């Protein structure tokens with residue numbers, strides 16, 4: 370396998386026991402291949418099975434057919450059939466998951482939900498560069514979680530394009546301290562952006 374992730378012929382059916390055992394075949398022979406470094410969007414109308422697919426890939430949903438092959442360390446793991454300990458190890462080292470639900474786990478804050486996969490990451494600080502995007506508080510807490518794991522602030526790049534409007538250094542909307550994000554580049558090292566983001570939130 371050359372990809373980082375390959376799903377083959379995934380099948381997942383839900384049974385609605387409160388509706389006379391009605392069967393909903395949500396995934397029916399779905400294939401997916403994702404290369405290392407590739408950014409992929411699952412796009413489609415509500416209810417077509419995007420979340421089910423993601424949960425299946427993470428091993429939260431047991432599929433009734435197919436394979437989910439993940440390149441993990443030096444081996445390829447089939448998440449559809451892997452023993453629980455191996456699934457946990459894949460989650461600890463290879464796959465992260467952030468739910469769209471703000472409180473996916475009762476009494477666990479959104480902040481903890483987002484930063485927890487970072488805290489569990491096993492990374493080599495001298496061989497790692499992180500790229501973070503999202504709302505500024507999340508950038509900050511995500512970066513602080515990575516710094517606590519030994520990553521240098523300069524090796525954490527944050528994407529700050531959210532406040533851009535004109536995009537040609539005229540409106541001033543994107544100003545962050547001495548930076549004009551549209552002019553100076555939307556991706557900034559956290560060694561520069563961190564103090565500015567902290568000041569902005571005061």
Ligand code: FES
Nearest residue numbers: 534536540541551
């Ligand atoms: S987006 Fe207008 S100045 Fe940067």
